[in-house]
Every structure is written in C-alpha cells, then in structure tokens.
Amino acid sequence: MADTSKDIEELIGIMARLPGLGPRSARRAVLTLIKKRGALMRPLAETMARVAESARECVNCGNIGTGDLCEICMDVRRATGEICVVEDVADLWAMERGQAFKGRYHVLGGTLSALDDVGPEDLRIPKLRARMADEGITEVILALNATVDGQTTAHYIADELAPTGVTLSSLAQGVPIGGELDYLDDGTISAALRARKSL
Amino acid sequence: MADTSKDIEELIGIMARLPGLGPRSARRAVLTLIKKRGALMRPLAETMARVAESARECVNCGNIGTGDLCEICMDVRRATGEICVVEDVADLWAMERGQAFKGRYHVLGGTLSALDDVGPEDLRIPKLRARMADEGITEVILALNATVDGQTTAHYIADELAPTGVTLSSLAQGVPIGGELDYLDDGTISAALRARKSL
CATH class of the missing domain: 3.40.1360.10 (Dna Topoisomerase Vi A Subunit; Chain: A, domain 2)
Incomplete structure (x- = not known):
C-alpha cells in the first residue's frame, strides 16, 4: 500500500527538479496528472519514455x-x-x-x-x-x-x-519589433542609433 | 528521423497542459529533461508510468x-x-x-x-x-x-x-502564524478580533 505514496512522493521530487517548477507547483502538477491519468499521465509517461530512449545529440552540430x-x-x-x-x-x-x-x-x-x-x-x-x-x-x-x-x-x-x-x-542589434523606446535600456537605444538605416 | 521531433513536440504539448507550465516553460523543462535523460527523464517516465498504473481513488474517502x-x-x-x-x-x-x-x-x-x-x-x-x-x-x-x-x-x-x-x-479563522497585521485583509482581522482568546 505504501508503495504508491512513495512513488507519488518520488514523482513530486523529480518534477520539482524541472526548471520553473518548485515543490509546491510540482505537487499541483502531479495531482492534476493523477486526476487525469488516462488522458494526460499515461500518454505523458509513454512519450517521455520514447523520447528518453531515442533522443541523442547530433555528432555534427549538437542538435x-x-x-x-x-x-x-x-x-x-x-x-x-x-x-x-x-x-x-x-x-x-x-x-x-x-x-x-x-x-x-x-x-x-x-x-x-x-x-x-x-x-x-x-x-x-x-x-x-x-x-x-x-x-x-x-x-x-x-x-x-x-x-x-x-x-x-x-x-x-x-x-x-x-x-x-x-x-x-x-545578428543585428536594435529596437525589437513592437518595442517601445520608453522601455528600452540605454545600450540598446544607442546601438540602434549607431546602426541606423537610411529610408 | 522526423519521429523524435514529433515526439518532442508532443511531449512539450502535453507538459504545457500541466498547471503552472505554459508552452515556453514546457519547452525549457523538456530541454532539461533531454539533456539529463539518464538521470532525470528515464526515472521520471518510469515513476510516472508506475503511478499511472497503480493510482486510484479510495472508494471510502476519495483519497x-x-x-x-x-x-x-x-x-x-x-x-x-x-x-x-x-x-x-x-x-x-x-x-x-x-x-x-x-x-x-x-x-x-x-x-x-x-x-x-x-x-x-x-x-x-x-x-x-x-x-x-x-x-x-x-x-x-x-x-x-x-x-x-x-x-x-x-x-x-x-x-x-x-x-x-x-x-x-x-477550522478557526484568524491571523496566520508569522502573519503581519499590516498585510492582512479587513475580514481576517475582524474575524480574529471576534474570536479573540483570553490569555
């Protein structure tokens, strides 16, 4: 009986090591997974096992x-x-x-x-x-x-x-698309000015 | 060849459905998983499959x-x-x-x-x-x-x-342990006052 609790605790522990998740959000994620174990958890476990098995780095470029x-x-x-x-x-x-x-x-x-x-x-x-x-x-x-x-x-x-x-x-440095000058740092503005284009 | 990319995309898609994760953080989490596939991804996939298989609701209490x-x-x-x-x-x-x-x-x-x-x-x-x-x-x-x-x-x-x-x-309502009055809402303060204890 105690095995599932141990597995769940372990699952929370591993999930909490992912970037962007802490112990609290890992617990919430695991609970959602358990509630939707047919639609979400099983496909996730299977896809993850498949990727873990097959993924490797390209010897040429590192992708x-x-x-x-x-x-x-x-x-x-x-x-x-x-x-x-x-x-x-x-x-x-x-x-x-x-x-x-x-x-x-x-x-x-x-x-x-x-x-x-x-x-x-x-x-x-x-x-x-x-x-x-x-x-x-x-x-x-x-x-x-x-x-x-x-x-x-x-x-x-x-x-x-x-x-x-x-x-x-x-890559060119300058004002990002949709960026507002008021919110940009001085370095970006002066880089954009130096690299100005004639229209 | 295209299968892994498809699997990775699928993995990101499923991860993004977890509470607290969006498409961007799911991508970051999946990349971390792939980089640490021996130490992190395989144990996670195995634990997840085990929990998905064994977890169920208690017929008595719902735990x-x-x-x-x-x-x-x-x-x-x-x-x-x-x-x-x-x-x-x-x-x-x-x-x-x-x-x-x-x-x-x-x-x-x-x-x-x-x-x-x-x-x-x-x-x-x-x-x-x-x-x-x-x-x-x-x-x-x-x-x-x-x-x-x-x-x-x-x-x-x-x-x-x-x-x-x-x-x-x-459960009693009142000031949480470590709470500062200045940051509490009016409702909590008045509830705590009404339920005051003699020392």
Missing part, C-alpha cells in the same frame, strides 16, 4: 535528434554554405521558429567561461573549424546571446575562424 | 491510493471517530503535512455550485452521511476553503448531518 545526424544535417537543402552558431538547442529552436534561416546550425552547448572552467574543446569549437572545409562553408552567423560571456565567445570564434577566410556576421 | 481503500482508511489507528471534510486531495495532503489531525478524511472533490451544475451526489455527500453510522463517527471537522463556494458547501453539509447528532466544527 537533438534520433540518429547520429539530426534532421537538419541530413537535409541536403540545408547545405547552403551557411552555419548559424548558437549557444543552446533552445536558441536553435527559437531560430527555427523564426523560419528565416535556411542553412545549418552549430550548437556550442554553452559559452567560454574561465570561472566555470569551460574551454574551446567543451564548446565543440574544433568541430566547428573542421566543418568549414568539410561542408564548404562560406558564411558563419554568430547568433550568440548579447551577454558578456556570449560576446566573449563570439570574439574567440571570430578569431579562430579568421584564417579560414569565411564571411563572419552577427 | 488517492493503490487499492480500493487508501492507507488512511486501512489504518485502524486512524479510526478515531473524527472525519475531516476537505475539498480536494491537495487539501488532504496539506492537512497531513500539518501532522495535527489523527482521524480520517472525506474528500469532496469540489464544492457545490449551481452554475457549474455540481450537486451533492457529485461531491460524495451521501457517502459521507453513510459513513457516520458505518464508522461510528462522533465529530466532523469541516476544513473547507474560506471562499463563498466553500462556505456554502460547509453550510449544506452541516444541515445534512445535523439529524445524525454528530459534533460539527470548522
């Missing part, structure tokens, strides 16, 4: 897929000679949602950080350099976060790739 | 357990002649965390609501009345939420149980 190569690296239409360098798979997903980029990606899995002892090898930067020749890359777009660590990493990659002669670019 | 009767209803030490009536299993868990109540529970599963077409039968109130004689109950503690619906339900149950002659009580 998540089922095989050794992800869908994007398998797709010859994505071999446009462009590589977009992102920090994390979440950033890759965000770029894909934008549907503006037609090339391939390279997921670093973090940023350079002396404090956390993260070096170029941890970030798959040697692999990125190797891809330049292997895939005939002509342009590398650095879509790293506009944070200190992100920009440090961008500079390092730019230095590393300079000898290969590929075109390097980074 | 969640594995068998037809929950642990509390099976435990003879909890047969103190007291029943605590709560709205939801979450409230039962909250009471159990308090470790102050030694009797049994009765989970209504909601509150009376003419608008939502919830009547006494939906709330297991006939079952509660039957338990009075079956379990030799002497006191019923109404631990319902201090909301309009909760109090309406409490009044209804009090009227229903009055002929059985059991003692009826409700």
